[in-house]
Amino acid sequence: MNRAPGLSVRLKLTLSYAGFLMLASVLLLAVVWVSILRYIPDEVTFGFPLFPTMRSDPLNGFSLPAAVMLVFLLVFGLVGGWILAGRMLAPLDSITAATRLAETGSLSHRVALPGRSDEFRELADAFDAMLARLEAHVAEQQRFAANASHELRTPLAITQTLLEVARNDQARGPDELVDRLHFVNTRAIDLTEALLALSRADQRSFVPEHVDLSLIAEEATEVLLPVAEKRGVTIETSGDIAPALGSPALLLQMTTNLVHNAIVHNRREHGRVWVTTSADPGEVRLTVENTGEPLTAALVATLAEPFQRGSERTRTDHAGVGLGLAIVKSIVGAHDGTLELAPRPGGGLLVTVRLKPSAAPPSAAGETP
Template sequence: MTEETAPQDGPDGPDGPDGPDGRAARPDREGGAQAARPAGPAGDPGDAGARRGGRWRRPGPQQVPQPHPAAKGMWRGDAGGPFAQMTVMPGRMSVRLRLTLLYGLLFFMAGALLLFVMSVLMANILGNVKVIGFGISDAEAAELQRQFVEQTMRQLVGRSLLALGGVGVITLVLGWFVADRALSPLQRVTTTARRLSESTLHERIALEGPDDEIKELADTFDAMLERLGQAFDTQRRFVANASHELRTPLAINRTLLEVALGDPEASDDLRAVGRTLLATNARHERLIEGLLLLARSERELTARTPVDLAEVAATVLEHSARREHDNDVAVHPELTPGTALGDPVLLEHLVSNLVENAIKHNAEDGGELWIRTGMLEGYATVQVENTGPVVPAYEVERLFEPFRRLNADRVESAKGAGLGLSIVRSVVLAHRGAVYAVPRPGGGLIVTVRLPPGQPAA
């Protein structure tokens, strides 16, 4: 394997397809036969990771993976926060500027038309003026009349154009402020829309003023917020009710089965059936937990705290090592500090789902798993790579959909419910990050998550 420097952000910048956005920067597009050390800003923990032997997977020259569609354009951040980004496209004029130019253009066109009409009328009036002289011939009088008309028209047109230009500049300035005043209600609507999240849906624009089209737009937006608030309240109640109504019967079933299996007089057939039912019950519990977590992770975060991804990964690996079915997979941790800003519980579920997905879909014999954390180009990054079956590039996108696995669309007993990467994607998008997945040469998958950085906890 060779090493190469981290590619730089493309012309789209950090807010485009090649940047962190909803959805991340480009260096996380791994999957080629090349690797590189973490390349971040000077002083990044990623530099320390490079000295300690950490290696970030890179795409080969013919493998430039694209971000998952759900991650595109998602790097926005909260309005007013450190990651707030303007969504104005390069070279696009604002409505205020267009209105100002329209005002100016209409004024100049009207002024030019008025000047033309005035010139025609003045020329007609001056044409009727007769020069009367003494001691000059009629030809000389006609020449003097022509010169008088030309000189008068030149002065009239020149001074009129000068006045038109001066008044036109004043009109543009006044048009700029008039357009700003006319668009101020729309700016209020835009500011409110950017600030809103699930926790602030109670806010309203409540625009006052004349009953015009802009007020109608604001009232319509307020009505939409009311419906959204009701929808989120309904979802919260459903999640709470489902959490209780679905998990409680399964917990009771598990207890009854465990008691039955603990009976020393139970027959072998009964024990076999009990173990099968217990495994089925456990799968149903995991499915319900996954669905509830998926519903929770798709909601807007109300609070964010600094979380070290290295500590989260270490905790997840410690729990994973205690499970018997994980012992046949060789885990290679390459953990360096990488502080993200987010929800600690959701981030632990994110890393846990990445690790469990990599273990379940690993090679049957001699499986390996690599997990890397750190700061890469200023962003908190976690990357999980595993051996396993060959994943076609066209199948990668489908893996992020709920209940989807490679070559299977139904819930299977051994591989889980197919919610692992769906939960990962939802958690990443809730954190305004981005997730990439590319096939690993020789089989397996490389999944990279980039999250907004946070200051390390004191």
């Protein structure tokens, strides 16, 4: 940003404090001068008595006004210094607010301090330029991921079709190589779809709608019920109406990923999954917990990172693509929520999603899951 040259902050503070010191000195001299005038003889003042009740001891007459004036100057200096410091440091509050917004992932905000150039404005301009470069870099990465995913979908789909034709060809008979290629291609398709979903969530390109997390949890559970039955896992869904504001499609994908993750990373026999929703005046919560092997806090802290499956949780029959919880984290961040992962004391994982509540009534929030 091009700014007109101005005084430096250091010079402004110097002049401000010097001005306050000069003002305090003038007030002090005025009190001293008035106190001295009380003891000047009347003939010196051309016969006009300034203070008819003049005291004989100048020291007694000056001590009380001086003490009062010192107290006044102390209070005046503290209040004035506090106001001046606040005005001088106000630009730092704007920079701090922008930094906290950037910490949450919002890179579109700018400080944009008005006024002439000084140290604070130069710092704000440099910070705005850094945010602009970061935003452009992140947007470029997101576009690349989205474009790469789109470009990979077509050849992978064609390959998948050819492999399915080869597997169903009765004249070929069983072919282990074709089965392995089919498995690898399926995993490549899953990875491509996961990358595409991750890029869409990062871009926050959705129109917020009123949704009910309890209905979304029920829908995700019904979709994944055959998978749970196949693995011998029991799913229990409970909770209250949880109205939130966001993308129904992304929130459904978030919940589906969490429930699917809880199913596949569970006990081999008699596994259980609990899906619970709740609402408070300040937030709505979706909780998904499951049984399983004991997990360490260090391992749980890495599970939401891309391609971090956790070797202790990986099943031989379903390794996944390592983006399930990463997509969940991205979707939660796109909705300005929080994601908490914690190991269950008896084994397994406890996942809690906290979102901002919707202002709409529960009935309106639950119409379109």
